[in-house]
Amino acid sequence: MKLIVISGRSGSGKSTALQALEDVGFYCIDNLPALLLPELVSQILSDKDHPGQLAVSIDARNLQSNLKQFPAIFQQLKSNPDVDCEVIYLDSSEVTLLKRYSATRRKHPLSDDNQGLQEAISYERSLLEPVADLAAIRIDTTRLSLYELRDSIKLRIARRSAQELSLQFESFGFKHGVPLDVDFTFDVRCLPNPYWLPELRGHTGLEQPVIEFLEQQPSVQEMQDDIVTYLAKWLPRFEHNNRSYITIGIGCTGGQHRSVYISERLAGHFRTTMDNVQIRHRELN
Template identity: 35%
Template structure:
């Protein structure tokens, strides 16, 4: 008799205001059984329940945050004790201080840790307490520049095609002038290439269009960079599969995130998706900015 498939357990945690509710809804739409506001002490009973349910609960996501008592002192210990014996991963949602303040102010609610202080005081206290948990997470998603629809799409890209790929790679094009993506595992700089912005007939176009793509890839060193970078990433992705790291974010930046990085991201995606066991998606973070 074939062995029963192993249950998957996903812990969703991170900064308050970073989008846990949106992620929970997206996971439910993908068929995950989601438990919200779970105390860390209940993780092991939840796993035992999932095992007894067998095929009825193959994928379980637990949202754990500062609302759960004992969160900061016990979650890391609980995750460490459970790992190794089951398919358990941690998804950490992060965002910049400015984005979090803006979100709390828009809903007119205090930060759960601010007490008599300000929203920023609460954010700082939470970020300090969550530092170890963030470092120990399997997946980190920075939601600073994502609306709820974009975040849902990101979660769908990460988790919907896992059966077909051992490692899911998200390639993010971005503009350095808007900041480096906080959730990037690898960062490449496309500013060694001439900027199409200074070509009048290309300025109003993007790296998604053939005229810009041909200009960027036709520059000396462009294709050589893509070939060598893809080759350098092959053993990295092989190691990720071996270590059961199932998601990676590769960021490629140029000045504004509109021309060079977009063209190179698309070209790199075409190289990486040829590797066995690798699924690739592309997100152009700053394409719509002025």
């Protein structure tokens, strides 16, 4: 049975993630007490007509003592040969979480007369550390719309075959901050910048004028080849070490030209040998 535990801070998109998994056939349960998870899995496995795919949300609404026991619970489930389980952790910047709560005017589950919203959001991070530390993948939803988050869940997680590595390339601009969920970051700001050519400034790395310019720069091809060589050597080793998801960040200054072009070329290369390769251009979205 495939078991996915969705966790993350309140307002990070856990409900949306569960809905996406439900859409593709998972049996989903929100706000499950952590101590009940082994019994739930046992009950489902004992039913010959069990769904085969289960997703549960475990978050800060649990008792703190339950969350502290989650690592032991998770290892117990991992040792069961009938269960393929992994944790997916969602998070956003604290500024974004504050804005989302202000917009919806919902009460944070950890806020009370002694702890305001900002303090509750910060405290929630430390409370969920035992769960977050076990995450197979972290998804930064700061700049994701509901639709983008649903697509990410469906493409990277729900449709991933067992033992198949899911690889995502994400272009971004350093001036907007490094994404929270990348495993490797490659800085391509040393490459020739199309931004300084007025006729290219309004185009992106997806458009032919910028593509043709960058294709003519020897250093661009050298950078691309070096990244391919590094990833081709080390990705199989991470996969053999039971890593299911890898996110590669490619950053330039604004996230419009060089990082977009390099990400597209890298994704195209690895799609020739891997089935689950995704690409996201953060600043273009």
